[in-house]
């Protein structure tokens with residue numbers, strides 16, 4: 413396990429998305445070369461969507477064997493299946509509809525008009541079962557890469573500072589009610605599930621993220637700063653633009669990168 417993060421700082425958010433897309437394509441191709449398949453956990457939010465759009469626009473995307481890629485989500489807004497607010501609907505529009513995925517390997521989180529209706533806890537338990545079935549050992553797969561957007565309050569997935577979800581130590585997926593970011597009802601992986609990933613990549617861009625990034629890297633622990641509890645078994649990578657990195661203490665700040 414490695415809680416020690418590596419920081420990569422790019423000039424701006426556009427370059428950050430391009431570089432993260434190149435990095436993710438390479439990581440998927442490497443995992444598929446080694447084991448035949450790869451698994452990635454997607455995030456909602458602007459930076460996650462920009463990364464997917466950059467993959468869609470990259471000629472290198474054809475190097476990925478899309479039919480042998482498992483996709484999961486770190487969190488989802490608990491709304492109807494075709495609601496444009498859904499992270500999965502946005503991911504499909506940015507990339508997933510344009511590549512030849514195997515639908516059986518695209519593991520969307522349940523929607524509020526699904527078999528569990530508005531029972532978000534039952535829907536979360538259903539997703540936990542799906543994860544457990546796909547796991548070789550333990551309650552969730554050892555995802556190759558798990559992506560997380562970082563919120564301005566240091567939330568990741570739908571784990572908000574001080575909320576019950578961030579304190580969860582047993583369940584791998586929780587229903588979230590009363591989220592401070594709309595919509596209020598959500599489904600989220602928990603920190604223990606996130607920490608099963610080989611690599612966790614956190615994305616943050618813009619000056620409104622500078623306090624959150626500095627706090628999560630130096631601050632009060634995962635209950636108050638959930639992003640600081642997100643790390644992988646092999647690697648934890650913070651992919652930032654200069655504005656989001658601006659308040660990181662100099663002793664943690666990496667050499668300048670473009």
Ligand SMILES: O=C(O)[C@H](O)[C@@H](O)[C@H](O)[C@H](O)COP(=O)(O)O
Nearest residue numbers: 456457458459561562563568569
């Ligand atoms: O529902 C969502 O949007 C995501 O669950 C959330 O965790 C998001 O990734 C962060 O808030 C960062 O979002 P941005 O990349 O848009 O800043």
